[in-house]
Amino acid sequence: MATPTRVAESSPAVEADRAPASKPKEMHGVAKWADERIGIAKIGKFGLRKVFPDHWSFLLGEIALYSFIILLLTGVFLTIWFKPSMAEIEYDGSYQLLKGMPVSEAFASTLDISFDVRGGLLVRQIHHWAALLFVAAATVHMLRVFFTGAFRKPREVNWLIGVGLLSLSLIAGFAGYSLPDDLLSGTGLRFVDGLIRSIPIIGTWAEFFVFGGEYPGSILIPRLYMVHILLVPGILLGLISAHLALVVYHKHTQYPGAGRTENNVVGYPLFPIYMAKAGGFFFIVFGFLVLMGGFFQINPVWLYGPYDPAKVTAGSQPDWYMGWVEGAIRIIPAMEWHIAGTTWTWSVFLPGVGLMGVLFVGLGLWPFIESWITGDKREHHLLDRPRNAPTRTALGVAGMTCYGMFWLSGGNDIIATRFNLDLNAITLFMRVAVFVAPVIAFIITKRIALSLQRADRERVLHGSEDGMIVRSPEGGYSEAHLPVSKEEEFLLTQHLQHKVLEQGHDTDARGVQRKKGGVGRLQARLSRWYLGHDIPKATASEIEAAHNHGAHGEVEGSHGAPELDGDGTGATPHHSADEDAHSGSTAG
Amino acid sequence: MSHDNLPVKDPELGHPVPNPGLEEHVERYTDVDKGAGDRAYRTILMMLGAVPVLAILFVVIYFAVPRDAYIDFGILQANAMNLGFGLTGGLAVLLIGLAVVQWARVIMGDEESVEIRHAASSSEEERAAVLEEFDAGVEQSGVRRRKLLLGAAGGGLGISLVPAVVLFADMGPHPTAAVRAETIERTIWEEGILLVNDVTWEPLRPEALEVGQLVNAQPANLNDFHGAELQVEKAKASIIVVRMDPNSIKIPQSRADWHVGGILAYSKICTHVGCPISLWERQTHHLLCPCHQSTFDLGNSGVVVFGPAARALPQLPIRVNADGYLVAQSDFTVPVGPSFFERDSSQDFQDGDQ
Numbered sequence: 001m002a003t004p005t006r007v008a009e010s011s012p013a014v015e016a017d018r019a020p021a022s023k024p025k026e027m028h029g030v031a032k033w034a035d036e037r038i039g040i041a042k043i044g045k046f047g048l049r050k051v052f053p054d055h056w057s058f059l060l061g062e063i064a065l066y067s068f069i070i071l072l073l074t075g076v077f078l079t080i081w082f083k084p085s086m087a088e089i090e091y092d093g094s095y096q097l098l099k100g101m102p103v104s105e106a107f108a109s110t111l112d113i114s115f116d117v118r119g120g121l122l123v124r125q126i127h128h129w130a131a132l133l134f135v136a137a138a139t140v141h142m143l144r145v146f147f148t149g150a151f152r153k154p155r156e157v158n159w160l161i162g163v164g165l166l167s168l169s170l171i172a173g174f175a176g177y178s179l180p181d182d183l184l185s186g187t188g189l190r191f192v193d194g195l196i197r198s199i200p201i202i203g204t205w206a207e208f209f210v211f212g213g214e215y216p217g218s219i220l221i222p223r224l225y226m227v228h229i230l231l232v233p234g235i236l237l238g239l240i241s242a243h244l245a246l247v248v249y250h251k252h253t254q255y256p257g258a259g260r261t262e263n264n265v266v267g268y269p270l271f272p273i274y275m276a277k278a279g280g281f282f283f284i285v286f287g288f289l290v291l292m293g294g295f296f297q298i299n300p301v302w303l304y305g306p307y308d309p310a311k312v313t314a315g316s317q318p319d320w321y322m323g324w325v326e327g328a329i330r331i332i333p334a335m336e337w338h339i340a341g342t343t344w345t346w347s348v349f350l351p352g353v354g355l356m357g358v359l360f361v362g363l364g365l366w367p368f369i370e371s372w373i374t375g376d377k378r379e380h381h382l383l384d385r386p387r388n389a390p391t392r393t394a395l396g397v398a399g400m401t402c403y404g405m406f407w408l409s410g411g412n413d414i415i416a417t418r419f420n421l422d423l424n425a426i427t428l429f430m431r432v433a434v435f436v437a438p439v440i441a442f443i444i445t446k447r448i449a450l451s452l453q454r455a456d457r458e459r460v461l462h463g464s465e466d467g468m469i470v471r472s473p474e475g476g477y478s479e480a481h482l483p484v485s486k487e488e489e490f491l492l493t494q495h496l497q498h499k500v501l502e503q504g505h506d507t508d509a510r511g512v513q514r515k516k517g518g519v520g521r522l523q524a525r526l527s528r529w530y531l532g533h534d535i536p537k538a539t540a541s542e543i544e545a546a547h548n549h550g551a552h553g554e555v556e557g558s559h560g561a562p563e564l565d566g567d568g569t570g571a572t573p574h575h576s577a578d579e580d581a582h583s584g585s586t587a588g
Numbered sequence: 589m590s591h592d593n594l595p596v597k598d599p600e601l602g603h604p605v606p607n608p609g610l611e612e613h614v615e616r617y618t619d620v621d622k623g624a625g626d627r628a629y630r631t632i633l634m635m636l637g638a639v640p641v642l643a644i645l646f647v648v649i650y651f652a653v654p655r656d657a658y659i660d661f662g663i664l665q666a667n668a669m670n671l672g673f674g675l676t677g678g679l680a681v682l683l684i685g686l687a688v689v690q691w692a693r694v695i696m697g698d699e700e701s702v703e704i705r706h707a708a709s710s711s712e713e714e715r716a717a718v719l720e721e722f723d724a725g726v727e728q729s730g731v732r733r734r735k736l737l738l739g740a741a742g743g744g745l746g747i748s749l750v751p752a753v754v755l756f757a758d759m760g761p762h763p764t765a766a767v768r769a770e771t772i773e774r775t776i777w778e779e780g781i782l783l784v785n786d787v788t789w790e791p792l793r794p795e796a797l798e799v800g801q802l803v804n805a806q807p808a809n810l811n812d813f814h815g816a817e818l819q820v821e822k823a824k825a826s827i828i829v830v831r832m833d834p835n836s837i838k839i840p841q842s843r844a845d846w847h848v849g850g851i852l853a854y855s856k857i858c859t860h861v862g863c864p865i866s867l868w869e870r871q872t873h874h875l876l877c878p879c880h881q882s883t884f885d886l887g888n889s890g891v892v893v894f895g896p897a898a899r900a901l902p903q904l905p906i907r908v909n910a911d912g913y914l915v916a917q918s919d920f921t922v923p924v925g926p927s928f929f930e931r932d933s934s935q936d937f938q939d940g941d942q
Contacts (some may be wrong), residue, residue: 378789
């Protein structure tokens with residue numbers, strides 16, 4: 001958008017002017033009553049017009065929050081009819097195909113909700129879709145926070161809370177998935193039984209304690225019910241409150257751009273804009289989930305039938321968020337140790353329990369590892385453009401690729417049957433791919449990020465092509481460049497490039513004396529690996545030089561000679577691009 | 589406005605070009621064009637106006653549509669009531685959201701506001717003040733003079749956790765050696781128990797099985813169990829009975845009399861994480877677990893030929909009784925299902941054992 005350029009005063013001074021009210025207003029009625037008791041005026045003064053920045057990617061966390069609220073609402077409805085009991089009864093509901101079958105009360109009441117309670121099926125399906133959306137939105141929200149560096153100081157604690165939320169949401173989802181006591185969920189529990197049993201040393205004890213004896217026992221579903229509707233949601237609620245409170249305390253991060261600084265937040269006030277936008281968005285998410293509950297069948301437990309430990313369906317899959325663990329369990333080669341009369345089942349423990357531990361511990365530690373590698377101890381409220389943290393971005397994509405490979409492995413049987421491939425070949429391929437694919441993804445992503453940095457630099461120094469290809473009398477082709485706007489120039493150069501830490505230095509990147517110790521060998525090496533390939537952004541003097549050169553070009557242009565500078569050196573302004581176009585046309 | 593508590597003291601660090609300040613506000617089409625503004629206003633009102641209509645429809649569906657009415661319309665096959673609820677309820681809720689968001693987007697003022705941030709940290713004075721307060725509190729508590737208080741309180745609190753933890757010791761029976769021998773190390777198979785088909789519950793006779801056939805079977809005494817006990821026993825006792833050409837399979841010396849003319853019985857419970865194994869490849873004699881694709885060679889004492897399982901499938905020794913039915917010779921010789929810590933499973937069966 002063409003907007004007039006102006007170099008404003010430094011932006012802390014840019015504050016919305018509000019006309020002073022002619023005379024102070026007075027509170028009446030309910031507001032006055034409430035203020036005299038709980039001081040709502042003070043709360044309102046602090047929060048009513050609080051500014052939030054606007055960006056689509058900030059909606060991801062909102063989707064997760066709203067899914068959680070919808071889960072609570074629909075979940076309460078389901079508890080009105082659901083009976084968390086493994087006692088055997090004869091099914092006597094309106095689903096004819098299972099009439100008279102011995103089933104557990106949990107399964108029978110799930111069928112009752114689906115067939116005999118009006119709207120029960122809708123709410124059950126909304127609940128399941130909302131659960132899938134909750135974990136998905138939380139995951140993508142976490143990726144957004146990761147790639148934009150929003151976890152950096154002062155938000156490390158909130159990142160940790162987020163990691164806790166994500167791991168708990170997996171437990172909540174899995175516990176809920178197991179409640180209907182159908183064939184699929186029972187198979188999932190059988191898997192959990194094996195997983196718990198594989199824990200070294202305490203495995204058998206843990207299994208007996210969780211299941212109240214041997215698998216499946218008679219008490220597991222009541223216990224999972226407690227975990228699913230009380231324990232985990234209670235903790236989630238507390239953590240979500242803390243998560244949001246910290247967002248309010250820190251104020252939301254914002255993307256860099258004209259007028260945005262580390263010390264301000266630019267956006268729209270809570271009342272009325274964000275109340276309307278966020279409140280409306282809740283209804284949009286809810287509306288979509290209701291439509292999904294109406295149109296898309298999910299988890300039709302009556303087709304699976306009640307749980308029977310002697311049966312299983314081919315193509316059994318967990319909900320999507322457990323797919324990567326399932327995949328790891330599938331592709332790991334057999335591995336058991338036998339020491340002094342004991343068995344250590346690594347091929348279940350490592351992929352099942354260990355991998356989840358690696359992911360969540362790794363995520364939790366990342367902000368601290370990154371700050372150690374870069375030596376960056378500043379507060380950050382402006383987000384990184386992912387290209388400006390190329391190694392982090394590449395690591396993130398590598399992690400996603402690794403996750404994706406494990407996740408695909410969780411469907412190796414489906415892939416084999418759908419694409420007519422050999423199951424064992426897919427498994428062998430995946431055993432290699434989970435290690436190799438992330439490395440390839442890392443290299444490619446880092447190259448792309450660095451290329452984008454280079455492109456930014458070029459754009460700042462040489463402007464953008466004006467879209468007009470001009471042929472010179474000699475037959476050469478060239479395209480003139482227009483300088484970019486002040487706003488864009490600022491956007492492309494505002495990021496901080498950290499210096500590589502040198503071994504033995506006892507000052508940090510900005511020359512501040514370190515409190516203890518210097519930079520160690522490992523830290524220096526990691527720092528070089530992490531920061532060493534950044535393309536130096538344009539400096540003030542380079543920009544100055546480019547501007548002068550550009551002015552020169554414009555003068556030439558006005559004389560009708562459209563041969564403008566194509567490369568950045570300024571030493572040989574004529575005309576490599578020109579010649580390229582030339583040779584291209586003759587070759588063509 | 590205090591500017592001494594900003595998060596970053598040098599926000600201009602590393603900026604080669606100065607921050608040009610906020611872009612000038614550009615008015616929206618709905619602000620400058622009265623017609624467009626009115627249209628947007630009407631659209632929002634229409635969206636909100638549709639909500640009551642949909643809500644009434646929802647209630648009508650609740651009371652009027654029979655519960656078992658079914659819609660069969662091409663790819664759309666669904667319970668009519670559920671579909672109606674989803675459509676009316678979903679659209680109503682969606683329209684509320686769209687209307688309010690649209691209101692915020694095109695009618696509410698869109699001038700950006702700027703708010704100043706403050707450092708998350710407290711000021712030096714606040715820190716000093718709180719440390720002083722803390723010291724005063726410590727002084728007041730008396731622990732400076734009576735130093736044992738703190739340790740005693742902490743120790744008491746710590747020890748009080750022990751009863752709380754011990755309270756959970758009854759979550760399940762303790763898997764001591766004796767308990768394990770009666771639970772996970774045993775099934776209800778024993779000498780002379782009939783092998784019965786797990787669907788028809790008919791006892792199996794050797795002549796009823798042809799070469800290449802697989803039958804899912806259970807012990808006849810499983811009928812004595814009900815409810816949770818039944819599930820527990822079934823989760824261990826389930827077997828598969830296969831008949832293979834005795835000349836095309838390997839039968840080790842130690843198991844020479846465990847089969848009846850090429851009929852072998854194996855545990856159906858996977859030694860990996862315990863799924864019931866069910867996919868039978870009759871040409872290769874391989875049995876594939878559908879959960880994680882561990883593959884066992886039933887023509888070779890059930891050894892693992894592929895996948896994450898580490899132990900061979902336990903084999904159930906069988907014979908023919910006086911009436912000509914298949915019966916077990918004993919319980920499984922090793923525990924079925926996934927390995928567990930307290931037992932060395934390496935001696936169970938390895939390829940090449942005799």
